[in-house]
Amino acid sequence: MLTTQYVPGTPNWIDLGAPDPQAAADFYSGVFGWTVQSAGPESGGYGFFQLDGKTVGAVGPLTEKGARSAWTVYFHTADADATTKAVEQAGGSVRVPPMDVFTAGRLAGYTDPTGAQFAVWQPGDTKGLDTVMEADTLCWTELYTTDSAAAKDFYASVFSWGYQDMPMGGDMVYSVVSSPGGGREGDTGQGGIMQLQKEHREAGSTSEWHPYFGVADCDATFAAATSRGATVLIPPSNAPGVGRLAMLKDPAGAAFALIKGDPQMT
Template identity: 50%
Template sequence: MITTDFVPGSPCWIDLGAPDVPAAAAFYGAVLGWDYEPMEGAEDMEGGEDMEGGMFRKDGKIVAGLGKLTEEGARSAWMIYYDVADADATTQAVERAGGTVRVAPRDLGEWGRMAQYSDPLGGQFAVWQPGSDTGVELMDEPGSLSWTELYTTDAAAAKEFYGGVLGWQFGDMELPGGGGTYSLITPAGLPEERMHGGLMEMPAEALTLAGGRPYWHPVFNVTDCDAAVARVTQNGGTLQMGPDDAEGVGRLAVCVDPAGADFVVLTPPPSES
């Protein structure tokens, strides 16, 4: 279960880099019922004079961030941030493990300290050392993050890297119908009910969105998967897979927004009373 009771190694923030901020705000507002709030005080942050963006809220609670995609040649994508006690120490661990520092640790005002990396296979992720801001305010509820997922070309290498850098525990399960092995991720020292994500090995030719490189994507909880997919396509997005029913997981679909950022919508199975 993914929660806002953040611990080291748990997902605590997500943001979207989009080429057109107003268009992205309108799309996710229509699909997930989010309200967009332009950010005040960006000019006070390092590089703030070039920043455009703000926050997404669901029922008044912050669920994600949105910013202008400025990196030349980069694709629009969601970035997942994981809680760490020390962003500088994590950066050193990333480098020792063969990863790449994309954005060196930097302070974002009093809110916290962040850094962004690529794992040795090319999967991009980020970390957040909390200050006054610990992360998003809503998780695992309709319209919010409920899972994180990595598609990678080498599951064993990915587990070794992330296990060393973020202390994750892994539990493997075989997918039905010979679909391969799925590795469930849990923060260090926590029970399985606190697992927050998974990773799966896939061939490079299946990872077309990132040019054959591994990538992370978010899974958003929705009350009606099929209705959410209809809103995606009605608002200029596309459907990559599904909707399909997954036993014990729910009904899900892999979607791509109009700028090319992928995400999953998931309706969990009814809870047993």
């Protein structure tokens, strides 16, 4: 289970890179009731998604050459420079070298060996998201990957993650991720890793992290998203032992998921 008691390797931030941040803000406001607070005149258009005055994510313009709209998942680190060395030693690449963000903290961005982008946040004044595991907030993170074995080895090397493999029928396996010291005793799952099936790879799917947002009503939130231009990836469906979930792309193409229920496999 996600928590705001952040320890190394646990998700502690998410942000959305968008070609039109105002359009993105309007979309997510309509779906989740979020508002946006500017990070200030020197932030380059970056702002914080807020719900009832608490930060639940962030949004900003695309800044990297060739970037497409996407959510980025950040993981806590006590030392962004040391994590950068670990990423390189494990076969990942550095997209954004470690850099200070005023006094808020220090970040770095990477690409794992299978092509999935992610980042780390070393807290300063900003420890991370203010709230998780509530309706309309982050409650799970998930990696679809072209090579689950390589991905698991990489993240275990960088973050010391552990995995609980859950058979899903046939040759499909869902690996639940946990960090040492993360979550609560007996409830340490923070995300999942799943192999992209051959037909999806042949259709052009690539490795990607995306967030799950908890919702009070999956079908109603799904309808709110699609009515505002979201594209359907997975319609609302029941996952035994998990809950009711759906997956979409926002109007600019960033993937995200919805879930009503316990996100941890039981």
